[in-house]
Amino acid sequence: MAERTLLVTGGAGFIGSNFVHYITNHTDDRVIVLDKLTYAGSRDNLTGLPEDRVELVEGDIADADTVGRLAARLDSERDAIVHYAAESHNDNSLQDPSPFLDTNILGTYTLLEAARQHDLRFHHISTDEVYGDLELDDPEKFTPTTPYNPSSPYSATKAGSDLLVRAWVRSFGVRATISNCSNNYGPRQHIEKFIPRQITNLIDGIRPRLYGAGLNVRDWIHADDHSSAVLTILDKGDIGETYLIGADGEKNNLEVIRMILRLMGRDEDDFDHVPDRAGHDLRYAIDASRLRDELGWTPQFADFEQGLKDTITWYRENEDWWRGAKAATEAKYARTGQ
DSSP: OOOOEEEEETTTSHHHHHHHHHHHHHOOOEEEEEEOOOTTOOGGGGTTSOTTTEEEEEOOTTOHHHHHHHHTTSOTTTOEEEEOOOOOOHHHHHHOOHHHIIIIIIIHHHHHHHHHHHTOEEEEEEEGGGGOOOOTTOOOOBOTTSOOOOOSHHHHHHHHHHHHHHHHHHHHOOOEEEEEEOOEESTTOOTTSHHHHHHHHHHTTOOOEEETTSOOEEEOEEHHHHHHHHHHHHHHOOTTOEEEEOOSOEEEHHHHHHHHHHHTTSOTTOOEEEOOOTTOOOBOOBOOHHHHHHHOOOOSOOOHHHHHHHHHHHHHHTHHHHHHHHHHHHHHHHHTTO
């Protein structure tokens, strides 16, 4: 595809920065990153990228002036907005839902209005959590037609943002697509999240902690596979359609924590149980057949254990990246007994 410019919101966060790295490695496209640089976003996530192709703008996606100024720089025939920015941590949404409304609802609305005004292609990154959860023994998986049934303030605001995108497509003709992805893992994920928290705890000699019995199932996908899927949808997806992104990586949390312990040379039962969190979804599972069959996408990281091993290596070798946030993160969890 001809060289273009992508406005990537949240491009200094975990999944967004991975996408920016993927774009610079696999295309000739230019990227404008719009990121508020909260605790979850960092300039360090963009270190090493070519300065002539990646521009970082610090700003809020709910600021219509900033968003409008950047959207005006894009060419409606070629360029696009790729919307990753979100408040995304369930535990935080249970403590204070208000930032989730501001970013996930008002921010998405502001971006959609800019896309409408400038007739821009728009891709919205969402989550499988909008569908609620499945029973552990349910043979079904989430599909694009699964009814929404969000369980937390986080997933409820993401469901709301999805519905805004669909309404702007139908009511105003915005050229948008949506993707709902399963749980990501890989380098540069904030240490408040499940996998990097356990890895960094073990590096620091702290026993990992597991919610409840650890039987909750997540469908894991490497962030690079998520990035390749989004690029595929951006290039080949049908306007107005929703695509689910997953890599058949179902593992329960107990399996994951034991695998981390084993890969880091510890006994697989060397962890503590803590009380389960409120509204903890049982199981997520993605049916990504539409993405694979219609658009020809396939994941490259089929071996979860190898991907996890590589992720552990990254956190061992990049302690300077996460060290500054570790104490504050653990102090926050300690206040809630987690």
